[in-house]
Amino acid sequence: MKLLDIYSKFSDDIHYIENKLQESVRSEDAQLNDAALHLLKAGGKRLRPVFVLLAGRFGKYDVELLSHVAVSLELIHMATLVHDDVIDDAAMRRGQLTVKEKWDERIAMYTGDYILAKALTVVTKLDRPDIHRILSHAVVQMVIGEMEQLRLFYNVEQSVRDYLLRIRRKTALLIAVSCQLGALAADAPKIVTQRLYSFGYNVGMAFQIQDDLLDLTGTAEQLGKPPGSDIRQGNVTLPVLYAIQDERISDTVRRALESLRGASADDSLVDEALTLIRGSAGIREAERLAAKYIDKALAALEDVPDIPEKEDLAVLARFITNRTY
Ligand code: FPP
Ligand code: MG
Numbered sequence: 001m002k003l004l005d006i007y008s009k010f011s012d013d014i015h016y017i018e019n020k021l022q023e024s025v026r027s028e029d030a031q032l033n034d035a036a037l038h039l040l041k042a043g044g045k046r047l048r049p050v051f052v053l054l055a056g057r058f059g060k061y062d063v064e065l066l067s068h069v070a071v072s073l074e075l076i077h078m079a080t081l082v083h084d085d086v087i088d089d090a091a092m093r094r095g096q097l098t099v100k101e102k103w104d105e106r107i108a109m110y111t112g113d114y115i116l117a118k119a120l121t122v123v124t125k126l127d128r129p130d131i132h133r134i135l136s137h138a139v140v141q142m143v144i145g146e147m148e149q150l151r152l153f154y155n156v157e158q159s160v161r162d163y164l165l166r167i168r169r170k171t172a173l174l175i176a177v178s179c180q181l182g183a184l185a186a187d188a189p190k191i192v193t194q195r196l197y198s199f200g201y202n203v204g205m206a207f208q209i210q211d212d213l214l215d216l217t218g219t220a221e222q223l224g225k226p227p228g229s230d231i232r233q234g235n236v237t238l239p240v241l242y243a244i245q246d247e248r249i250s251d252t253v254r255r256a257l258e259s260l261r262g263a264s265a266d267d268s269l270v271d272e273a274l275t276l277i278r279g280s281a282g283i284r285e286a287e288r289l290a291a292k293y294i295d296k297a298l299a300a301l302e303d304v305p306d307i308p309e310k311e312d313l314a315v316l317a318r319f320i321t322n323r324t325y
Contacts, residue, residue, distance in 0.1 A: 002315065003315060003316065003319045006050065006054075006312045006315060006316065007050070009312075010050065010053050010054075013053055013063045013067075014046065014049065014050070014053075016063060016067060017046070017049045017053075017067050017070050017071060017074075018046075020067050020071045020122075021040055021071055021074060021075070022037070022040060024071055024075065024118050024121070024122055025037060025040060025075070025114075025115060025118055027114070031103070031107065032110070032111060032114050035082075035099050035102075035103055035107055035108070035111040036078075036111055036114060036115055036118075038096070038099060038102060039078055039081065039082060039093070039094075039096075039099060040078065042093065042094035042095065042096040043094055044074075044094060046074060047175070047178075047207075047316075048070065048073040048074050048077055048174065048175065048178040049070035049071070049073065049074050049178075050316070051175065051178040051179050051182060051200060051313075051316070052066055052069050052070040052073060052178050052179075052181060052182035052185075053066060053070065053182065054179075054182065054309045054312050054313050054316075055178070055179045055180070055181075055182025055183040055186070055188070055196050056182040056183070056185060056186040056188075057186075057307060057309040058183050058186065058188040058189075058192045058193075058196065058304065058305065058307065058309070059183060059185075059186025059187045059188030059189075059192075060186050060187055061186055062186065065126070065185055065186070066182060066185055066186065068122055068123055068125045068126045068185075069123065069126070069131065069178075069181045069182060069185050070178075070182075071119075071122045072119045072120070072122045072123035072135065073119075073135075073174065073177070073178050073181070075115050075116070075118055075119035075122065076116065076119045076135070076138075076139060076174065077174065078115050079112045079113070079114075079115035079116035079119065080112070080142060080146075081093065082098075082099050082100075082108050082111050082112035082115065083108070083109065083112040084146070085098040085099065085100050085101075085108065086100045086105050086108045086109060086112075087146065087150065088229070088233045088235070089233065090225065090229065090233070091225075092224060092225040092226065093224060093225060094224045095224035095225075096224070099111050099112075116139075123135055126185065128184075128185070130184065131181055131184060131185065134177055134180065134181060134184075135177065135181070138173045138174050138177045141169045141173050142169060142170055142173065142174065144169055145166050145167070145168070145169025145170030145171075146170055148162070148165070148166045148169070149166050149170065149235065152166070152236065153233075153234035153235060153236075154234040154236070154257045154258075154260065154261045155236060156236060156240075156241075156244055156250070156253065156254055156257060158236060158241070159241075160238065160241055160242075163236075163237065163238050163241055164205070164238075167204075167205060167208040167209070168201075168204075168205065170208070171204050171205075171207060171208040171211075172200075172201050172202075172203075172204030172205045172207075172208065173201070173204065174204070175200045175201070175203055175204030175207060176197045176198070176200035176201035176204055177197070177200070178200055179196040179197055179199055179200030179313075180193055180196060180197040180200065182196070183196045183197075191303075192304050192305065195300050195301065195303065195304050196300075196304065196313075198296075198297075198300040199297045199300040199301055199313060199317070200297075201297075202293045202294070202296040202297035202300060202317075203293070203294070203297045203316070203317050203320055205290075205293040206290040206291075206293035206294045206297065206317075206320050206321055207320050209238055209286055209289060209290040209293070210290050210320055210321055210323060212230060212237035212238055212239060212286070213238075213239055213283065213286050213287065213290070214323075214324065214325075215227060215228065215229055215230045215237070216228065216230075216237075216239055216240075216274065216277060216278055216283070217278060217283065218324060218325075222324050222325050223325070224325075228270070228274045231256070231257070231260070231270065231273065231274065231277075232260060232265070232270065234257065234260060234261065236257070237286075238282075238286045238289065239277060239280075239282040239283050239285070239286040240253065240277055240282065241282070242280070242281065242282030242285040242286055243276065243277045243280035243281070243282030243283075244282075245282075246280060246281070246282075248276075249273075249276045249277065249280055249282075252269070252272055252273045252276055253273045253276070253277065255269055255273075256269045256270045256272070256273035257273075287321070290320075290321045291321055294317050294318065294320065294321050297317045298314055298317060301313060301314060
């Protein structure tokens with residue numbers, strides 16, 4: 001079973017969710033409508049909805065019921081991206097202009113608020129306070145993760161632990177919750193729900209590490225945005241933290257970050273720092289840690305029931321660290 005096979009196996013249900021996503025952001029306000037649809041139409045892997053559907057197979061699978069969770073999670077993800085692009089001053093996402101670039105920052109803030117509010121509208125179609133609580137907690141943690149990231153921008157003194165704590169909040173938790181809520185909405189057994197949460201958490205950690213690696217090693221075409229964006233935005237990621245353990249690299253990276261923090265960035269110094277990081281052991285070390293998280297994710301699946309979707313989850317987990325987009 002390959003990644004595309006999973007999407008084609010669930011293609012009717014993914015289609016159903018895609019339509020619901022579009023319907024859910026429709027607004028009488030033309031500008032809100034256009035801005036929300038802009039990001040939705042730019043595509044995306046729809047990983048969170050796929051995790052919801054797969055996890056739902058471990059209980060009583062009901063696509064209508066699961067779609068409320070899947071749509072809400074994808075909308076939350078989208079809302080955070082619209083806001084994140086304002087914070088990161090990013091011009092491109094998924095090969096398209098970001099909302100803040102196509103319109104402006106004020107429109108982007110309201111569009112993010114609007115999409116988040118729609119996510120709440122959708123999930124409250126389920127009369128499940130337990131699900132509402134888990135979802136709200138995840139969003140609160142994401143905001144805390146982003147605040148931590150903001151405080152640690154340009155900071156090369158931060159530890160690997162700081163980085164891991166931050167990505168746990170900003171990324172891993174929402175993926176963990178996607179698996180957990182899919183199982184919960186389908187009333188899967190408690191132990192299975194717990195294992196799927198742990199699976200999602202570890203996949204989420206690997207996913208963000210891979211995202212941060214790709215930002216350094218990918219091409220603009222693969223990424224849909226310029227490579228090296230993280231460091232330019234001041235975001236010091238895992239491969240960089242590992243790379244600067246080498247003294248020959250740390251001085252250049254420090255100076256590059258200093259220049260980026262100041263009024264005028266020294267582009268050739270930033271390029272030099274990026275070249276050093278790309279050729280450093282930091283890349284391999286970050287890859288190794290991502291692979292460890294995938295091993296943990298696969299281990300979490302060991303004692304869940306042997307239905308075909310267990311293998312689908314494993315395929316998705318392996319794709320996370322092999323992906324180039
Ligand atoms: C992308 O990270 C951003 C996130 C994973 C989380 C963003 C969260 C918020 C903005 C806070 C919560 C907001 C709302 C609306 C509830 P990245 O910048 O590393 O990745 P990128 O390369 O995709 O931009
Ligand atoms: Mg960003």
